[in-house]
Amino acid sequence: MSFKAVLVLLAIGAVFVAAVPTPVEIEGEFSLVQLLLGSPAMRSDLFNVECVDYYSPLLKGHVDKYNEDFTTCKDTYDGAFALIDSSFQYARDSLAGSVRNSCLSLLTCDGRNSNSDAFDCLASRGPLASKELEQASYKASDNQTSLLGQVSEIADTLSKCQIEAYRTYNTNHGECYADMVACLGDPNWEFPSTSYLL
Numbered sequence: 001m002s003f004k005a006v007l008v009l010l011a012i013g014a015v016f017v018a019a020v021p022t023p024v025e026i027e028g029e030f031s032l033v034q035l036l037l038g039s040p041a042m043r044s045d046l047f048n049v050e051c052v053d054y055y056s057p058l059l060k061g062h063v064d065k066y067n068e069d070f071t072t073c074k075d076t077y078d079g080a081f082a083l084i085d086s087s088f089q090y091a092r093d094s095l096a097g098s099v100r101n102s103c104l105s106l107l108t109c110d111g112r113n114s115n116s117d118a119f120d121c122l123a124s125r126g127p128l129a130s131k132e133l134e135q136a137s138y139k140a141s142d143n144q145t146s147l148l149g150q151v152s153e154i155a156d157t158l159s160k161c162q163i164e165a166y167r168t169y170n171t172n173h174g175e176c177y178a179d180m181v182a183c184l185g186d187p188n189w190e191f192p193s194t195s196y197l198l
């Protein structure tokens with residue numbers, strides 16, 4: 001195996017991203033490695049082509065596991081989000097009802113026959129309706145603060161979960177990848193006994 005080829009392989013293995021990459025990005029990286037290793041030029045340059053056949057499925061296994069773990073993190077988040085969101089449905093419906101009643105009490109003033117009655121109706125009901133709307137605004141603001149607080153907690157959990165999944169992937173995939181690179185350059189590479197894998 002030429003030095004050039006080793007360097008290319010190592011460079012790909014060292015690809016690093018600051019944020020947690022999505023499974024799609026990880027799969028893209030994996031496909032690139034596959035593509036390079038599968039090219040005739042590269043294959044003719046390698047000492048030990050069996051390494052690719054042996055390690056590719058193992059690498060793919062780590063990619064699949066990451067995909068699975070990443071998705072599980074998101075599913076857990078989605079479930080928790082739905083629970084939090086539905087726990088505010090009652091508060092929202094009561095606010096909507098209260099606002100509707102306050103507004104209706106003023107709108108019905110329009111149904112009075114004489115101008116004088118309409119003025120009287122608005123003048124007497126206005127302050128209460130206004131107070132009710134102000135209360136509704138306070139409650140909505142409280143509910144919003146509490147809703148966003150709870151969502152921020154589960155978003156934090158989601159982020160930790162995905163970082164953890166990525167670290168696990170990075171460690172396992174990295175070790176496996178290092179083994180493959182070592183194997184590619186070693187004509188006498190001893191493949192691990194498969195008996196313990198079964």
Ligand SMILES: *[C@@H]1O[C@H](CO)[C@@H](O)[C@H](O)[C@H]1NC(C)=O
Nearest residue numbers: 087088091138139142143146
């Ligand atoms: C929404 O806000 C109201 C008023 O502050 C409060 O009584 C209620 O418990 C809140 N609802 C939820 C689900 O937090």
